[in-house]
Amino acid sequence: MAASTPSQESFDDSKTRRDEMHSTIETWVHDLVEEVDDAVSSEQFKDWLDVQSRFHDYSYRNTLLIKLQCPEASRVAGYRTWQDEFDRHVKEGENALWIWAPIIARQCPECENAPSYHERIGCEYDKTEPGEWDKGLVGFRPAPVFDISQTDGEPLPDLETEAYGSGKELAPALLEAAELLEVEVTVVSPRNWSHGNAKGICQYRLGRAPLVKVLDQKNKADLAVTLVHEYAHALLHSGTGTEDERSKRELEAEAVGYIVGRYFGLDTSGSAFYLAAWEGDEPETILDRLERISSTAQEIIDAVEEVMSNE
Numbered sequence: 163m164a165a166s167t168p169s170q171e172s173f174d175d176s177k178t179r180r181d182e183m184h185s186t187i188e189t190w191v192h193d194l195v196e197e198v199d200d201a202v203s204s205e206q207f208k209d210w211l212d213v214q215s216r217f218h219d220y221s222y223r224n225t226l227l228i229k230l231q232c233p234e235a236s237r238v239a240g241y242r243t244w245q246d247e248f249d250r251h252v253k254e255g256e257n258a259l260w261i262w263a264p265i266i267a268r269q270c271p272e273c274e275n276a277p278s279y280h281e282r283i284g285c286e287y288d289k290t291e292p293g294e295w296d297k298g299l300v301g302f303r304p305a306p307v308f309d310i311s312q313t314d315g316e317p318l319p320d321l322e323t324e325a326y327g328s329g330k331e332l333a334p335a336l337l338e339a340a341e342l343l344e345v346e347v348t349v350v351s352p353r354n355w356s357h358g359n360a361k362g363i364c365q366y367r368l369g370r371a372p373l374v375k376v377l378d379q380k381n382k383a384d385l386a387v388t389l390v391h392e393y394a395h396a397l398l399h400s401g402t403g404t405e406d407e408r409s410k411r412e413l414e415a416e417a418v419g420y421i422v423g424r425y426f427g428l429d430t431s432g433s434a435f436y437l438a439a440w441e442g443d444e445p446e447t448i449l450d451r452l453e454r455i456s457s458t459a460q461e462i463i464d465a466v467e468e469v470m471s472n473e
Contacts, residue, residue: 171230173260179304183260187226191445191452194437204435209233211417214456215424218463222449222456224261231259235309237318244308250315258306269298276300329383332426332466336389339465340374345396347374347389362388364395372396387423387430390462394418397458409439414455421459426466 171186173179194206213229214222216236228235238259244250267276272287279300280287310318340347355377357363361384362376374392379385394415416433423430440448 191448211420215421218460222452227261237310238307244313250313252308252313256312260304262302263305265301267300268295329386333382333386335466335469338469342465344371346371349378362392364392383428387419390422391415391419413439417455418459422462
């Protein structure tokens with residue numbers, strides 16, 4: 163990996179690393195909020211979506227950290243993982259990329275903390291001994307990883323997904339994945355389409371699965387992206403809201419479509435992200451939107467890959 167440029171972050175100081183990782187994410191979001199009506203923010207947002215598409219099973223916080231430290235990263239793993247599982251070795255002099263790793267430990271049933279912190283805060287739960295508590299997530303710690311560009315060794319197999327770039331395999335898999343996603347879907351011929359210029363719609367039904375309708379078209383890649391967009395609406399949004407909320411929902415669905423499309427090798431360069439829809443949102447709201455986009459894209463990708471693996 164090339165040496166860090168001024169625009170790239172590093173967390174080399176172990177004394178300040180934890181605080182800097184938190185503050186760097188907060189700063190990025192604040193900058194995005196301040197520039198929601200500027201083209202710069204759209205590029206920043208698209209850059210994060212690109213990284214999220216390459217690391218779909220990472221949290222949005224970790225993909226933000228990866229983006230800010232090494233925007234070109236394509237595959238990361240720990241030092242020993244590269245050695246033991248992939249027969250690759252981190253090159254001498256390379257600096258680690260830092261992400262958040264979960265801490266799994268015995269967890270107090272009441273305060274949900276590890277035994278040491280449970281005692282420190284004075285939790286009075288004493289029905290069972292700490293040694294009998296179930297294990298669970300009690301926090302996160304900084305963990306070092308390295309991008310493949312920082313390593314040498316055996317090539318990694320099956321990293322590319324270009325086989326799905328035409329949409330010929332992806333569109334049918336998405337249709338089959340609807341059941342896993344608990345969405346009902348129907349493809350409508352142009353002759354019977356009654357929704358104007360829209361390529362797809364999502365209808366919410368009380369007590370029933372959302373109904374997604376998409377216009378059938380020869381361009382199966384476009385059909386696939388439309389399906390993902392409408393699936394995102396089905397998974398993310400209720401059927402009510404103001405016109406202002408509608409624009410926010412469209413941005414979220416477009417972002418999910420971009421991530422999933424990029425992951426499966428589709429050309430999503432025509433996507434437009436009008437971040438002005440988020441103008442006035444607090445940073446905490448923006449972070450919540452990023453989490454929703456990230457987790458929804460992951461859910462759709464996982465469902466499609468399950469379908470493909472069973473074929």
